[in-house]
Amino acid sequence: MHKTQPGYRRFSSLIHLMVFFKPYKIRILLAFIVLIISAIATLVLPVAIKLIIDQGYLLQQHELINQYFILLFAIVVVMAIFSATRFYLVMWLGERIVADIRSKLYQHILTMEPAFFETTRTGELLSRLTTDTTLVQSVVGSGISITLRCSFLLAGSLIMLSVTNLQLTGLILIIVPLVILPLIIFGRRIRRLSKKNQNLIAESSAIAGETFNAIQMVQSYLLEDFYSQCFNISVESAFMTARKRLMARALLAAFAIFIVFSAMMAIIWLGAQWVLVGKMTLGELSQFLIYAIMVATNSAALSEVWGDIQRAAGAMERILELLKSQAKIVSPRQALLIPASKLEAIHFKHVFFMYPSRPEQHALHDFSLNIAAGETIALVGPSGAGKSTVFQLLLRFYQIQQGNITLGEVDIAQANIKQLRQACAIVPQETSIFAASVMENIRYGKPEASDDEIRTAAVAAAADEFIHRLPDGYDTFLGEHGIRLSGGQRQRIAIARAILKNAPVLLLDEATSSLDAESEKLVQDALQHLMQNRTTLVIAHRLATVLRADRIVVMNHGKIVAIGTHQQLLEQKGLYARLAALQFGELY
Numbered sequence: 091m092h093k094t095q096p097g098y099r100r101f102s103s104l105i106h107l108m109v110f111f112k113p114y115k116i117r118i119l120l121a122f123i124v125l126i127i128s129a130i131a132t133l134v135l136p137v138a139i140k141l142i143i144d145q146g147y148l149l150q151q152h153e154l155i156n157q158y159f160i161l162l163f164a165i166v167v168v169m170a171i172f173s174a175t176r177f178y179l180v181m182w183l184g185e186r187i188v189a190d191i192r193s194k195l196y197q198h199i200l201t202m203e204p205a206f207f208e209t210t211r212t213g214e215l216l217s218r219l220t221t222d223t224t225l226v227q228s229v230v231g232s233g234i235s236i237t238l239r240c241s242f243l244l245a246g247s248l249i250m251l252s253v254t255n256l257q258l259t260g261l262i263l264i265i266v267p268l269v270i271l272p273l274i275i276f277g278r279r280i281r282r283l284s285k286k287n288q289n290l291i292a293e294s295s296a297i298a299g300e301t302f303n304a305i306q307m308v309q310s311y312l313l314e315d316f317y318s319q320c321f322n323i324s325v326e327s328a329f330m331t332a333r334k335r336l337m338a339r340a341l342l343a344a345f346a347i348f349i350v351f352s353a354m355m356a357i358i359w360l361g362a363q364w365v366l367v368g369k370m371t372l373g374e375l376s377q378f379l380i381y382a383i384m385v386a387t388n389s390a391a392l393s394e395v396w397g398d399i400q401r402a403a404g405a406m407e408r409i410l411e412l413l414k415s416q417a418k419i420v421s422p423r424q425a426l427l428i429p430a431s432k433l434e435a436i437h438f439k440h441v442f443f444m445y446p447s448r449p450e451q452h453a454l455h456d457f458s459l460n461i462a463a464g465e466t467i468a469l470v471g472p473s474g475a476g477k478s479t480v481f482q483l484l485l486r487f488y489q490i491q492q493g494n495i496t497l498g499e500v501d502i503a504q505a506n507i508k509q510l511r512q513a514c515a516i517v518p519q520e521t522s523i524f525a526a527s528v529m530e531n532i533r534y535g536k537p538e539a540s541d542d543e544i545r546t547a548a549v550a551a552a553a554d555e556f557i558h559r560l561p562d563g564y565d566t567f568l569g570e571h572g573i574r575l576s577g578g579q580r581q582r583i584a585i586a587r588a589i590l591k592n593a594p595v596l597l598l599d600e601a602t603s604s605l606d607a608e609s610e611k612l613v614q615d616a617l618q619h620l621m622q623n624r625t626t627l628v629i630a631h632r633l634a635t636v637l638r639a640d641r642i643v644v645m646n647h648g649k650i651v652a653i654g655t656h657q658q659l660l661e662q663k664g665l666y667a668r669l670a671a672l673q674f675g676e677l678y
């Protein structure tokens with residue numbers, strides 16, 4: 091996380107908000123006009139009151155009193171209508187802009203490469219999307235409205251004060267800096283505390299997210315107390331920083347109220363003396379007092395909202411940090427098109443690769459492999475050999491450090507990522523099922539697929555039978571992460587998805603590992619059929635799968651140790667022979 095420099099940067103993050111305001115220029119202008127009109131109406135009010143007191147009561151002109159009251163009434167109506175309009179327009183802007191920020195943030199996060207998600211916890215990202223944006227909303231909505239209105243009223247009432255009585259105004263001007271200075275000093279502290287507070291809240295969301303996702307594991311290992319404690323610690327520290335923040339704000343409020351109101355009392359006292367000696371009329375003093383009260387209440391409101399703005403600036407800073415973090419793996423600006431006819435040939439040339447989070451260990455070491463179009467390659471090797479890594483690199487989830495990978499003779503680093511990923515259908519080692527119906531879950535393979543196509547794919551994946559036994563068949567809702575399915579059922583849904591995608595390259599990462607022998611045979615036959623016209627890379631631990639491959643690639647510690655057919659490899663009596671003896675047992 092990057093460090094924040096206090097001082098000059100404090101507002102720059104809120105200035106970045108401007109980009110989000112751009113589409114709503116006309117509304118902003120309208121809100122501004124309405125705001126000014128309602129403020130002017132408020133500012134005119136004391137003048138009308140002065141006129142009523144001085145001319146009406148003191149000079150006993152009853153006709154004038156009536157007229158002035160009608161004027162007063164008109165002002166009140168204008169105030170009411172325009173204040174309400176201002177409220178609506180400004181709050182609308184707040185909601186609208188935060189909705190935009192949320193969508194943009196989500197869209198942005200989705201472009202980030204897997205390595206980003208390895209270092210950032212999901213709960214934290216969710217907290218950015220929800221609590222941080224809500225904080226910004228408080229400022230964009232009411233915050234800006236209050237700031238604008240109060241600054242306008244403050245300036246207006248100060249001007250009107252000096253028009254009413256210059257000497258008394260001088261007194262007030264001495265006081266204003268006394269209020270503003272602590273505002274700035276406390277504001278900095280509040281912002282720092284608020285940022286810390288939000289980080290701690292994000293941390294607690296992260297803990298909650300992780301445990302909810304692994305609830306069975308938490309419960310079976312009796313980790314409830316442990317995690318409750320972890321959660322409690324982070325909630326408590328969030329509370330502690332919130333408390334400090336509140337303290338700073340309370341001190342600020344006490345200070346502001348004290349200065350402002352004692353100054354007011356001094357002025358009233360002085361004014362009263364002047365009225366007594368005839369230096370000022372009663373109406374003038376009343377007018378002056380009302381303006382003075384406006385100065386006081388508006389500066390108090392400003393000091394209140396200042397704290398909120400500081401909080402939101404902290405939140406906005408974190409949102410911007412996220413928005414600024416650029417995805418490292420993107421399509422080059424002038425991406426090369428992979429010729430459709432050649433999509434199937436894959437070449438790995440001297441690929442060296444280390445995971446960003448583990449830079450000291452090569453996950454792939456001088457990995458070279460030429461795969462012809464239509465070929466079926468089996469990758470075998472002990473756990474951690476780097477088999478899944480090969481798939482991840484082919485899909486360009488990570489940047490390789492040396493060498494290159496080509497698909498259809500185009501370096502995948504030069505290709506359009508969308509075209510590359512469109513060309514590959516993967517059944518990953520860990521299947522992902524979304525909180526949607528069976529139908530929708532399979533449809534992710536090909537969003538425009540018809541229901542019939544989906545059923546055909548499900549039949550091919552030997553999934554149709556169990557889907558029919560689900561309570562609502564294809565419309566059964568699967569729950570988050572597909573927790574309402576067995577491992578093997580999930581795998582068959584994932585296979586159906588890949589079958590539906592019908593891509594030139596098929597990547598199977600232990601796709602049938604959770605299936606019973608019978609289902610596996612069914613799925614194998616379906617896959618066999620599917621493999622015929624495409625290039626297939628299959629990671630397998632079972633002999634049946636391996637035997638069907640054209641070539642078997644044996645991997646260990648990120649290196650290829652042997653390539654050949656089952657028979658050739660057995661004769662070499664190397665790692666493969668040992669693996670085969672252990673894994674395939676009596677079968678060979």
Ligand SMILES: Nc1ncnc2c1ncn2[C@@H]1O[C@H](COP(=O)(O)OP(=O)(O)OP(=O)(O)O)[C@@H](O)[C@H]1O
Pocket residue numbers: 208445446447448453471472473474475476477478479480519
């Ligand atoms: N995201 C990651 N960050 C850091 N290291 C990783 C990451 N994924 C895998 N590794 C490491 O890279 C090596 C190769 O992992 P890989 O997943 O390719 O193994 P595998 O051959 O698929 O094993 P298995 O048969 O258990 O699935 C392992 O040592 C693993 O610890």
Ligand SMILES: [Mg+2]
Pocket residue numbers: 477478479519599
């Ligand atoms: Mg693996």
